[in-house]
Amino acid sequence: MAMQTATRTDQLVIVDRIQRSTSVTEFVLERADGSRLPDWAPGAHIDVVLPSGKIRQYSLCGDRWTPHQYRIAVQREHDGTGGSVEIHEDVQLGDVVSFGGPRNNFRLAPAQHYRFIAGGIGITAVLPMIEQAEKLNLEWQLLYLGKTADRMAYRHLADHYPGRVTMHTSTDNGRASIRQWLGDLPEDTMVYACGPETMLEALPEECPDLPKHFLRTERFTNTLADATVSSEPYEIELYRSGKVINALGTTPVIDALSQAGVSVITSCSKGVCGTCEVDVVSGEIDHRDAILDDDERAANTCMFPCVSRALSKRLVLDL
């Protein structure tokens, strides 16, 4: 470990690209100066802003004991909204993307036993959970569902953890019976599932006896699918004083505010603690914090200027 000065840049360099299967590529991201990245826990995802300005959410699937590095895995979807094709085709080693978060709506709660159900690329959210269960010496089982084996990027898990992983391919074997796989669950078991909507919708029926808080699911409803981030400059209007400040598209609002001599107290400067919250009168926000949930983001009424910026040309703040 070397001493590093605090840094807040959200620019990440692609330092490695690993082909994991015919359709899945893993990307390893670091800051150019190799400094620590914001902390995260299993279940977390980051928002990645692709070179085109498209925002996509990807689960972090690396190791948080390597704090200067994020790892994501992307499945190429030809019928998707274009983000997965773009990142596969246009994002090369050495390229730079920016990120927001990490956020976590899929936290691993303490339990004695875990059952993980991963459909397709949903495995990425589960990987750090498996690592954690192993670290804590807890009993776990994984049901890993995919269309065909060659598309399943992490099929080596079955060899790595003998007796813990059930692989199921739907092309050859039809739909899996999750209920059968779960069987009689031991006391204090939590079930975590990440995968396509159809799989998640069926789940409550598949485990009718499980108390509702013991089943956790993560779906990627990309609420920001249509938004694109531009790196063009934008204007910040201070509602109370009427002052207008010009901001660079590539830096958080706080930078422009402090350059203009407007001080807002910040504390963590990572969008985590919530100290710098500012009310937004109008304009669209490019949220990069770890605090607001999707509904609060969509409401567009407040922001955390230590990390967030503007999507619209003008942002009016209650300052």
Next chain:
Amino acid sequence: MTINSTARCPFSGMPAAIDEPAEQRIEAPVMDVDPFDEATLASPYAMHERLREADGDVVYIPAYDIYAVARYDAVRETLENWQHFSSAAGVGLANFNSEKPWRAPSLLLEADPPQHDAPRAALEKILGARKLRRYHDEWRQTAHELLGGLLNDGTTVSNDGAVELDAVTEISEVYPLSVFPDAVGLQQEGRANLLPYGNFAFNAFGPRNRLVTDDLETIGPVFEWIGNQCPREALNEDGFGDDIWRAADQRHITEEQAPLIVRSLLTAGVDTTVYGISAVLYHLASNPDQYARLRENPQLVRRVFEEALRLESPVQTFFRTTTTEVTIGGTTLPENQKVLMFLGAANRDPRRWENPDAFDLTRDPSGHLAFGSGVHQCVGQHVARLEASCVMEALIERVERIEFIAPPQRHINNTLIGWDSLPIRFVPA
């Protein structure tokens, strides 16, 4: 290298250094200081400067066989790097890898990820700034009642209506106790135990000196009372305590964890804010021009609090323990070593702060380390801010000038720095 007899666990009395350090080569500058000496605890500033200006980012203190960091960047790095600097081995002098903790370790303060994750996420939600909005009106009202009462009933001393009082015993120690225990949902009886408990817990992070041993005989019933407030039945519905139990109902944490998380609020949530409010009152009384400025610009209340925290750093120190061999600024520390972080020294490091000893409302105090930094950064910071701003808002409305009438008296604690007495005069607005 010798181990000083003071380097002992405060409770077992066992020597702190178990790993035989005979062959350990100390790379860091060796500093002949005693951070827990009473005169130093009362005024640590000269020692801070020596530590900061030693020839390296990290120093070695043989009196306790510990390493220490005092420069801003080094303290911040140590706070944030939980992978290499563990809290689970205790954030005091005792090393839980070889010494028995005096109480069941905290699930927040004395835990590392992954165990730290769930209790932290739960408490962050409960104490989030947005969640606290519902207390604004009530806490503001309470502050007005307190100050209004003091101005009406206090000893009036002159024809400008000035009132003399002790700001510590009549404001700092009163206000948090009139809002926080209700917000947690504690019963009325026994709340007087909260301050002695916090005082003891913060002393216990240090060595087993007089500050610890003097209280050992009387602290038993205090522990017992604290323990009895943590179960669900003891807590009113609709408070932070019950919120913690609800997080267990929703299985964000387990039922076994819930009472210990309630205990964290009782340990960390009272004395700290008493000291924080005293810090504000001390600096406003010491800087009449800045007080006048605040009265003209009430939106400065938040900055006043942060600047007072930067300068005072009510929580002066915490320890970490190295999880592996690790290098700070070119100095390599062996595994399983205690590292003392001087938050107060970092907050006055001239490398980071211009004119660091001045209480200056034109500076941006953001980035101070009085609440720590990283995954353990104070989860109660919004509670502290809300209490302090409510007191200040009532103060500037009702009081035109604050003046000292006698020298303030320091309170000594192994971890906290604050005041026993701030004798002041309020000139009403």
